[in-house]
Amino acid sequence: MNDERFIPPALNAVTNLIGMQAEAPVLEAKGLTKRFGDLVAVNGVDFELKKGEIHALLGENGAGKSTLCNVIYGYYKPDAGEVRVKGKAVKITSPKEGMRAGIGMVHQDLMLIPNLSVIQNLSLTTDVKLTKPILELGSIKSRLLEMEQTYGLEVDPEAQVEDLSVGERQRVEILKCLFIGADILLFDEPTSHLTEIETEKLFESLKRMASEGRSIVFVTHHIDEVTAIANRITVMKLGKVVATKMKTEVTPDELAMLIVGREVMYNVQKQEVKLGEPLLQLVDVSAKNDLGTPALRGVSIEVRAGEIVGVAGVSGNGQRELDEVITGMRSPISGKVVLAGSDITHQKPDEVRRVGVAHVCEEHTTGFVFDFSLKDNLILQPFLADQFKSGVLLDDGKLREKTKELLKDYNVVASSEEAPLRTLSGGNRQKFLLARELFWEPRVIVANNPTKGLDVGSAEYIRNILMKQKAAGRAILMISADLDEVLDMSDRIAVMNQGRIAGVVDAKEANMHELATLMTSGTKS
Secondary structure (H helix, E strand, C coil): CCCCCCCCHHHHHHHHHHHHHHCCCCEEEEEEEEEECCEEEEEEEEEEECCCCEEEEECCCCCCHHHHHHHHHCCCCCCEEEEEECCEEECCCCHHHHHHCCEEEECCCCCCCCCCEHHHHHHCCCCCCCCCHHHHHHHHHHHHHHHHHHHCCCCCCCCEHHHCCHHHHHHHHHHHHHHCCCCEEEEECCCCCCCHHHHHHHHHHHHHHHHCCCEEEEECCCHHHHHHHCCEEEEEECCEEEEEEEHHHCCHHHHHHHHHCCCCCCCCCCCCCCCCCEEEEEEEEEEECCCCCEEEEEEEEEEECCCEEEEECCCCCCHHHHHHHHCCCCCCCEEEEEECCEECCCCCHHHHHHCCEEEECCCCCCCCCCCCEHHHHCCCCHHHHHCCEECCEECHHHHHHHHHHHHHHCCCCCCCCCCEHHHCCHHHHHHHHHHHHHCCCCCEEEEECCCCCCCHHHHHHHHHHHHHHHHCCCEEEEECCCHHHHHHHCCEEEEEECCEEEEEEECCCCCHHHHHHHHHHCCCC
């Protein structure tokens, strides 16, 4: 007879949590400080992570969360303090040493080589010498496919990274972290490019890893993610830790107050606007992706003045190509793009902008030159530069004053209009992008993941700006991987599946289950 006693799952979970609290930390930061010139990004931070724990790190953009993780991982050298791994002080001066210490990191800014394949990128994390490249890359592919199946992070192993969507690249980053077998995992905004369904699958994977004894730092701006997955929560503000709480000790509203220092309105108040004429129409549009395979298949959609049409879908189902076809960055192989009755199908990006289409692009790094000043970034496109010309000459004084005005109006925190764009945090960068795209009063706005990777305060601010644009009669096509955002903001929702519009639903009647079914199967349940 088997003498083993049955332990109920709930009791087992409590026992594990008690054990986790009793054990010494597997990772400790003691008085960590990191400066960039006069900016103190991390200021005397104490932080700990226990075995089997998912420890969430919260804070506004620029609070120091990513910098803290990068110091622990070895990407940055600390100016003061120490890191201890499993009780021993370690000096980690490079990511390679971080990996050797058992630390893996998924970065918010993707750390992949674009012109290499997925397999080749993963091979760089191993000690493979590639003396037998075909055999060893084949072995890597087998391991990769096994991990994809285990963790639900599907991506083509042979694809070039530069040909993948942002969401697909993020999956590669996550797989790369899993690939090295680290037992301390730092995830810096890992869900910022994932859909609701993909996020749920990731959470299942993280919980599985924690149950196996791995320890996870989970950086996020989303309080609902914290309540879904974290055991403990640390909030940072202005480079310092302001609170560390067990999840059961704090409410979502209290977390929001700790993060931004004020009450946050989670649901944007939709404004009832009388709809005008169709300003943007796509008629049976088909297009190929960078690999030359079909990405859009007969897409037809329209957006009226005063309307927000949300586009939902699992990443890689044509959203990127839809954005690029409308904004002139990609030519369709058939069909028409129409703006207020005029065919703009094959016009170039600057020509599309001149007829009234603003573009809030998905990859916020592609819309800027990071070493240029803010005022110079305001006029990167010829059409925008033309707004500040007197004859053929640029009126620098007018440009300077307008940049100052926009920084104030859009609440962009910057030292001056001459500050390099790279000095802005992610949230301030995104607010500046909106300022640049909206100050000239476009008729149509294409916004691709406009609040991706932002803290709750910045996301609230940007959603309210878009709602004001709707009230002013703009037609807005909003592509978003955040289903809650799509439901809260949209008047109608178009769901993409395999390059087609699987369905268009009234947002008032839509629900998460219906959208998820359309996203994954292409048909209503």
